[in-house]
Amino acid sequence: MPLVLPLALLLGLACLLLLASPYPYLAPLALPALAGLALLYRKPVWGLLVLVALVPFEGLFAAAGGGGGVTANKLLGLALIAIAGLQLLLRQLPAQRLRSNLWPVLLAFLACYLLSLAFSSDLGLSLQHLRQFAVGLVLFALSVLLGHDLDLPALARAVVLSVASTCVVALASASHQPDGRAIGLLSDPNYFALLISVAFPLALLLTLRAPRWPQRLFWLAQLVLLLAALGRTGSRSGLLVVVLTAAIAAWHYRDGVKHLLTRHLGWLILALAIVLPLSPALLPESFIQRLEVLTSLKSGVKSHADNSLARRSAYLVVGGEIIAEHPLLGSGPGTFPLHFARTGYAIAFANQPIPTQLFREAHNTYLSMFSEIGLPGGLLFAGLLLLGLRNCQVARRHWLSRGDPERAALATHFGLSCLALACFLFFLSVPSHKYLWVMLGITSVLRLQADDDAAGARP
Known part of the structure; x- marks a missing residue:
């Protein structure tokens, strides 16, 4: 394989650098890394399989x-x-x-x-x-x-x-x-x-x-x-x-x-x-209690009965407001948590009084895409x-x-x-x-x- 020699030289250099670094114990991994790269070059589809398995x-x-x-x-x-x-x-x-x-x-x-x-x-x-x-x-x-x-x-x-x-x-x-x-x-x-x-x-x-x-x-x-x-x-x-x-x-x-x-x-x-x-x-x-709560949905979502369903209802409301304000380009990728944190729902549904609890995802990819x-x-x-x-x-x-x-x-x-x-x-x-x-x-x-x-x- 024409690339074995260049890869060996590069990994040899990496081995020397590792020996001179604060992590010299990583130097013996150079040879297995070379073998792994050679195998991956011959069978890249195996790398995809491993990525999926990980x-x-x-x-x-x-x-x-x-x-x-x-x-x-x-x-x-x-x-x-x-x-x-x-x-x-x-x-x-x-x-x-x-x-x-x-x-x-x-x-x-x-x-x-x-x-x-x-x-x-x-x-x-x-x-x-x-x-x-x-x-x-x-x-x-x-x-x-x-x-x-x-x-x-x-x-x-x-x-x-x-x-x-x-x-x-x-x-x-x-x-x-x-x-x-x-x-x-x-x-x-x-x-x-x-x-x-x-x-x-x-x-x-x-x-x-x-x-x-x-x-x-x-x-x-x-x-x-x-x-x-x-x-x-x-x-x-x-x-x-x-x-x-x-x-x-x-x-x-x-x-x-x-x-x-x-x-x-x-x-x-x-x-x-x-x-x-x-x-x-x-x-x-x-889980049994969460399933039993679903039987009460005919009378509407109640936050005291199921906090999760109430939060999801709030996400829909906030997402609808964002879509109404920015129908063509949305508010920007990944910005839904920022807009949700500015509403009263964020404080109402925060599990703990800390700032990170205010920023919540939409818990709905389609709602995120349409609003963002x-x-x-x-x-x-x-x-x-x-x-x-x-x-x-x-x-x-x-x-x-x-x-x-x-x-x-x-x-x-x-x-x-x-x-x-x-x-x-x-x-x-x-x-x-x-x-x-x-x-x-x-x-x-x-x-x-x-x-x-x-x-x-x-x-």
Whole structure:
């Protein structure tokens, strides 16, 4: 490989610099770093797999890096960007791999984003938002570029195993949390529930498509682990999203479900008779109370009954006021917390009398986009997600028509993961979430593969 010698010289220099630095104990890592870079250069798609697998562990890396230091996932991401860019320049990766039907909508959205940034009410907050948002855009480009070499079942396994491993930590440490809600290695139970909601359709895919019964039992255990951790998060939005995706998956496999009900109806009734009485004991008491509050919504949202729902109602009011004042360009990316802090709702819903409690996200990505970027930008962002879901639908129909249930199942379940993300965006402000942009890239690759296959089949 022509780049081994230059890389060896650079890392040798880095080794000497480390020996002369206050951290000489890092010098022996030069040789493993060289081996890792060489492997990453030969198989950059493995780097993308590792980046996706590290997403559930970001809280651990943030704690180890002090919240803003250099961490393993950042180093891997920078190395992958440099290698992919170099291979594009050397034409080792063809530029045609960057094809995607999402680019026109995404570029139009970015134009609205930059215009909103130029007229932002707080440029500092907007630039910080841009820095975080750029990470998602880079992951989208890497997913589109490397997605043709990506083994989608391997990606599903990486997502499920990484999230399930943090579920073990979550179940073990949930009792030590102040409210008893599981958070995994993150800082918020709803963010953890988002990871579980994305992994659930992929775990279901691996369970149903396992070739032998030992593998099927293994993936079924991961599926049960995900559902158990979801119950411990106490996330009502997570429960809603998982129920929705499970219902759509049941419709996709409706013939198999009918066969299962016909042959094993007695066993299913027995399982329900055991699980349903035990479910209140398995779920945290706070989750049961939060579900009971939903029954009182017919009479309106009351802050004394559920502070969370009352806050979300306040976010809608503040977001509506921002949209009315800045309908075209919004108030600027990332500025919703600043506008919310200036209202009386911020003081009313502050958990503690400290300034940081006044600045709250909208807990709704679509509301954030419409209020911060403007109506055109918000519509383009929503259109981007709809087009991604459409890509999976078209790919699924194509593979079903070609009599390829394996690839149709891949399109279905990755589409369900994308749908879970799109639904969860109604409950969290995470426009730069890594899973979101990787899944959008995967939907684009699925659509291109289906279109290319259809074009090759034409006479």
